[in-house]
Amino acid sequence: MRLGELLVHTGVISSEQLDAAVRQQVVYGGRLGTNLIELGYADYDDIAHALARLCGVPAALTRHLNGRDPVTRRLVPRAVAARFAAVPIAFAESGPAGRSLVVCMRTPGDQTAVEQLVQKANLPVIPCVGPELAVFALMEADYGIQRNQRYAQAQVGASPLPGSRSDTYPTIDEAEALSANSIDIDFDTEVAIDDEVDMPEMQLVQLDHHEVERDFTQYSPDNQSMSSLLDEAQTRSTMRLETERPVMEPPEPEPELDAAAAAARIRSAEHRDAVSSALVAYLRRDFGGALLLVAKQGVAYGHTGFGGRFDEQTVQSILLPLTVPSMFELAVSSLETFRGPPPADGQAIQSQFFKLFSMLEGPSEALVVPVMLRGRVPMLVYAHGKRGGGLDDRAVQEVEFLCRETADAFVRLIKSKK
Helix, strand or coil: CCHHHHHHHCCCCCHHHHHHHHHHHHHHCCCHHHHHHHHCCCCHHHHHHHHHHHHCCCECCHHHHHCCCHHHHHHCCHHHHHHHCEEEEEEEECHHHCEEEEEEECCCCCHHHHHHHHHHHCCCEEEEECCHHHHHHHHHHHHCCCCCHHHHCCCCCCCCCCCCCCCCCCCCCHHHHHHHCCCCCCCCCCCCCCCCCCCHHHHCCCCCCCCEECCHHHCCHHHHCCCCCCCCCCCCCCCCCCCCCCCCCCCCCCCCCCHHHHHHHHHHCCCHHHHHHHHHHHHHHHCCEEEEEEEECCEEEEEEEECCCCCCCHHHHCEEECCCCCHHHHHHHHCCCEEECCCHHHHHHHHHHHHCCCCCCCCCCEEEEEEEECCEEEEEEEEECHHHCCCCHHHHHHHHHHHHHHHHHHHHHHHHHC
């Protein structure tokens, strides 16, 4: 049984709500629980309880995370927390083994992660599970590990977004980012659930038990003033660019594709990133620079691209408001392709954007094509010509064609997930 099936089976959500969450997941990524929380169909504790049942570990509920022991973080280095998306939250006196460390994990079944946590903490580890939104929020609040924009810009339907943000936090190293910034989908392992009998592992530790307590002997006044996990997220209306970060050596790009080959790849793609990869492989052939942006709730954030001062990690720090004038806002509001010189009234946004491509001035022509799905624009495709020159009519038509193929692929993926 999968997460969505379990939530429907237990009456937390309806089949229609599951379908809506799957549609959003295919387009925007993130795990199914994240999308259910964003849509307001389930709260953090609903998802935590269901994940705990599927994984056979305790659930880390909101009250446990808000009341976490700040001393525990000293036992897990920042790099380990980032690599495995795991944050310590409490100590437990667990029988003959003595004191153990309770760790909230995104993927508690990862035995390599548990072994590393045991080694670093020098204590037995009790893994528990929480929704990825909550885990990423903890990583940011406790370690300063920035979420990528998919999670940082999440808008929660029925609950405030967990975690408080700070623009002064440092960014994580490339090795840490591979795990901390991954975008993947729901737990897909089939798990047999007995409705009458709780899984025995659930009795390993009860996080509300009196034996799970804070280590008051190590507290300082500073440690006691912990910010709540449930701080309200603030809407960002400016573009945050990390252009001062050193640029990593980019990975070897995929071979360029013509429109027909790219369309064939898109039609056979089994997940969203394969669609994006095929689209970028085509854009590399005829354009000097391009960027795919995911558009959601008045904001567009970077997904993947080439030709700029960004890499696979830093591209996700690109953030554009769609509520102020720009060529991006025009494409979204008109539901039509923008092609031409960048509009003068969008200078505030566009001038920063073009600096990503080492352009002091914008290109002579820019292209922004909306990918339209059921009357909405979940993705934008930006491109400019080689050396910032003019655009070829054939290439523009092929980009529009591939954007329609992309929309069709999203619909197909949505249907295949149901």
